[in-house]
Amino acid sequence: MKISEMMEFDASKYLKDETDYRLYLAQAFEGGDPVEIQAALGDVAKARGMTALARESGIAREALYRALSDKGMPSSRRS
Template sequence: MKVSELMEFDGSKYLKDENDYRLYLAQAFEGGDPVEIQAALGDVAKARGMTALARESGIAREALYRALSNKGNAEFATIMKVIVAMGLHLTLVKPEAAPKAAAKAKTAPKAAVAKKARPVAKRAGSASRGRTRPGSAAHA
């Protein structure tokens, strides 16, 4: 089979309800790629019904198809109209907040293992704590 014979993937066929729409868009926004965000908005628009979204947003249906395609170049105002027409709004958070919490949860067991190995190293180093080595500047 040739690549040209393959059908293009259409994510809108797999989006069934408002929760699917939100999760799909959240994933696209998390990636941060403007083309991916536009395409995801287009998929959600198709899944919800492009005609209804055009009516709610006040943007012509054909213009929405063009703007929300992979090759589209939608203005930010258009993106915001689409988001509002979908009954959504944007919220900004620091990108480190969620990944740090997830990373801490993943490394917690490893940290406990590392702490068990440390007392041996601390005992060896603690004997020389507070003392200076012979030949050092403080001892001479």
């Protein structure tokens, strides 16, 4: 099997409740890597539902997607 044929792992599919979210985020924050933290926040947001999170937070859904995507700018990537 070629790497290009493999499916990308999506952690959000395995995060089912608040306990899962908290443990997953705690693990990401423990490492302290801004890129990992950003990815974990994105996974939790996706698991919870980006539209609901946008509504609850007052932040546009598109802005959340941008901020939490791998194209966002965690502090370690700033020049």
